[in-house]
Amino acid sequence: MKAAAAFLLVLGCLAVSHAWRCSAAPQLSKALQIDAGMGMVVATDAYKRAYFLSGRSWYRLGTTALKHVSVGPAGTWGTDAANRVHKLVAGNFKRATGLTMQQVDAGGGGQLVGSRPSTNLAYCLRKTSAVQYYGVGGIGWSTLSRALKYISCGPLYGCWGVDIKSNVYVTRTMSPTSCGTSGWIYVKGITMKMVEVGTDGSIFAVSTKGKVYQRVGIGARRPQGTAWRLVQTCMDVQHVSYDLRQLWVVTTSHILMTCTNVKSLAVIK
Numbered sequence: 336m337k338a339a340a341a342f343l344l345v346l347g348c349l350a351v352s353h354a355w356r357c358s359a360a361p362q363l364s365k366a367l368q369i370d371a372g373m374g375m376v377v378a379t380d381a382y383k384r385a386y387f388l389s390g391r392s393w394y395r396l397g398t399t400a401l402k403h404v405s406v407g408p409a410g411t412w413g414t415d416a417a418n419r420v421h422k423l424v425a426g427n428f429k430r431a432t433g434l435t436m437q438q439v440d441a442g443g444g445g446q447l448v449g450s451r452p453s454t455n456l457a458y459c460l461r462k463t464s465a466v467q468y469y470g471v472g473g474i475g476w477s478t479l480s481r482a483l484k485y486i487s488c489g490p491l492y493g494c495w496g497v498d499i500k501s502n503v504y505v506t507r508t509m510s511p512t513s514c515g516t517s518g519w520i521y522v523k524g525i526t527m528k529m530v531e532v533g534t535d536g537s538i539f540a541v542s543t544k545g546k547v548y549q550r551v552g553i554g555a556r557r558p559q560g561t562a563w564r565l566v567q568t569c570m571d572v573q574h575v576s577y578d579l580r581q582l583w584v585v586t587t588s589h590i591l592m593t594c595t596n597v598k599s600l601a602v603i604k
Contacts, residue, residue, distance in 0.1 A: 354598055355566055360583065360591040361391045369585050371578035372407040372442045372534060378585075379404050385413055385428075399428035407441035407534075408490070409465040414439055418452045422468055429470030434458060441465070442532060443488030444511035449476070450483050455499050457483040459514035477514040489532035492558040493517075501526035501543050505559050520559045522550075533577035545571030545587060566594070 365381035376388040377396060385396040385404045396404070399421055401413035411423035418435035421428035436449030436458070445462030458476040468474060479486075481504060483496035493506035493516065503522040510516075525548060530540040538550035538560065547568050552561030566582070574585040582594040 354596060355582070355594045356597050357568065357584070357592045357594040360593040361388060361393060362591055363393045364589070366585050366589050366591050368403055368574045369576050369583045369591070370405045370442075370531075371576040371581065371583050372405070374579065375406045375411075376576075376578075376583060377404045377406045377411065378591075379413075381589075383416060397423060397426065397428040401428065403438050405439055405441040407443065408445045409441035409443065409447045409460075409462070410468075412439045412441050412447055412465075414449075420449070420474070422470065424468075424470040431468060431470075432473035434476050438485055440487045442534065443494065443509060444490040446488065446509070446511040446514060448479070448486050448488050448494060450486055450496075455482045455484045457481050457486045457494075457496060459509075461514050462511040479514070479516060481519050485529045487530055487532045489534055489536055491534075491536040492532075492553060492555070495522075495530045495532050495538060495540075497527050497530055497540075501528060503527050503530060503540065507558050522559050525563050529574060531576050534579075537577050539566070539575050539577050539582060541572050541575055545573065547572050547575055547582075547584065568592070568594070 363378055366378055367381055369378040378386050383400040383402050385401045386393040387396045401415050404413040413421050414436050418437050420431045420436050437452040439449040441447055445466050447460040447465040449458050457479040459479050460476055464474055482498055484499050486496040488494035493509045495505045504519040507517040526543045527540040528543050540548050547566040548563040549566055550560040551564050570586040572584055573587045576583045584592040
């Protein structure tokens, strides 16, 4: 019944969405957060359980209770209710002692980034440490000198983040080996509650009003892009992720959708 209800709701979106074609994804009960990268899709639910998608079914990912999970070149990482950081090693999550993080992102060029729960300061774990960590000992974080409540990185145009005032910032560059950045640029316009970077450089964000936007005009000379473009979803959204031309959406009513840019497909053909 839940899958049928989700399908009917998504059908309503198709009638008003011209650039994007959305359909009901395999449903995960009480889904809260989703992350796509390296061809994988992972998610967490309201019960703080992590899952991965295989075919049309969700399967439990490890046994550790996690509120946030991320997959990418740095591996599969997550944070628990106490903001402790964990990495998936040999099929289960191993705690990495050190600084606590309220959210982490593994989607950059091998580095891991995160946001501290008490100060909202952004930190980075160098590529060598992130990739080679195998579940023993602590890890050493480097500060990124920017207060951000949410941060996401990609291999092409640096990292994007949202501060406690819901303002958006982007770095011009990010070095996975040293965690060095060339500074942060304020992206004026719509206030956002989260932003995600795709491996191809695409940027998607969820506004404080629950609307999904894509950043357009992004390039090597202008990593901040030129404008936000609305992605019509009909339902309010709380989290998104993007990988391999698929936009994954978690609505505030816990419905999972996957959307494809119809215009991009037409160009490919």
